[in-house]
Amino acid sequence: MTAASRIDRPGGVGALLELDRLGPLTFRGRAHEGERVRLYGGEVAAQAVAAAARTVPPGRPPNSLGAYFLLPGDSTVPVVYTVGTARDGGAFSTRTVEARQPGGAILLATASFQRPERGLSHQVRPAPVPPPEESPPVERAFADDPRTLAFLSEVTAWLPVEIRFPDGSLDVPSRSGHIAALRFWMRAGHRLPDAPETQAAGVVYLSDLLMLAASVQPHPHRITDGTVWFATIGHSVVLHAPARADDWLLYEIESDWAGAGRCLTRGRLFDRTGRLCGSTTQEAVLRVAEPG
Template sequence: MSPEAVRAAESVADRLTLERVGEYRFRGRIHDGPSRRSYGGEVAGQAVLAAGHTAPADRPIHSAQTYFLLPGDTTVPTEFAVEPVRDGGSFSTRRVEAIQNDRVIFTMLASFHRPEEGLTHQIATLDTPGPDEVPDLDAVFAGHPAALQWTTTFLDALGIDARFPDPPARAHAMRGEASSARQRVWLRTRQPLPDTQLEQAACLMYLSDLLLLSATTGPHGEALRDQDLQVATVNHSIWFHAPLRVDDWFLHDQYGRWSGGARGLAHGEILDRSGRLCATTMQEGLIRRR
């Protein structure tokens, strides 16, 4: 089997695989090929797994706040050091550092909570056509083959399918247009994932990093990959509300809430196909003119 076929068959769960090298220490895999900047969602997803492997089994993750400190290198092993901050009566807290070449490149504080019954409501609603009813990528990027190639190559590399109910900020920018500070995208992994709630949560963290910050660029008619912009995620947070299968379509409804001071702040709501709110996201990033 060719390397290309092997990569095509690889699941997101495979990409997040960790080797346990100590009670509170784990090691991620390296990637073949030339050195590239690590995808932030991969490091964050592995950190969720590392923290979860040390938390009580009856406490699923309910929140994670992360900071990206230095760019990662795909050809260097990443060590994940977990600190068991606290195990209370119903909550557990874990701190995780991702380390490459003896430097901390990423840090996360995660909380786990024993399931309980309580008051229930949500404001978020599913107000978009389903993934089978929206245009494919060829239609979204019609007339802009370079943007189509970049998008499909990016999704292929991450093992993700995406469908856009409305053209995303990047598609508008390619046409020289400004757009709304809201963008919606249906997402799923291309390969089936394990059934465990921890692995599904780690894979959701992986996907939740995708495109979110670009929602802040729509009103400016620019794309994050424009040559005159320096872009990097500073922090990313997620709150898990309900279990979600990430290998089935879900909607990430994204809002560019603010931009200024060479930073942007985006907020997202993740809903399953039934309209249940399963997670909330926030991301702040550097968006600096070169």
């Protein structure tokens, strides 16, 4: 990916979440400069959450999102988000969101928002890993793997994010022993506003990052080969606790199944204290080009 196709802008993820309000329930995300590329799915999902959040009663941060991607987005064209008011109850608000470009709808989503409550509490704990400060930057971790380094450098040049791999690997299953697993630290590359709905939308933005890389690990293919083709079908995020998207989050990803030209991955998002802040699932098309 060339510098001209970079979809970052000054202000990073926070700037991407600044939508223009066209009406009470209609919002617009701004087009990116440079050459036309496919929009990052996490951006469209995060903007859908940000649009919906602006229509709910105060004091109800997002608690979940379920999104279906219908068409690839065009980075050079604004995206218009139309919000539907499905329900406002005593504790929860539910919104539908349709994201459209001139070619048609590119995303359909349902977002839920909850007034803070107390309740029973338990969580799974993350496997022990070095903190992000002790995990080497990508340039050092993959200095002897130029193909993977080029891929990850392209990702971080394209998106305003930082990533570090405590296991020092993208392609070898992590120490969890799962057939297909991956974990890494990630954060937005710029500070975001403190508003809970903005931080939550930032976490949704990050949640799409590298999710599908784990699904090829049991196979003789790599995401860096150029023969593997992915397209996300559906992406869901459940937010368990407030988290800052501009501080390091540990993403543990596992792929339990692939078949029929599709794959399924699931993820867990922990903050640096080990608190489980979110859970994700993603279904995608997974195809490999035949030789010759």
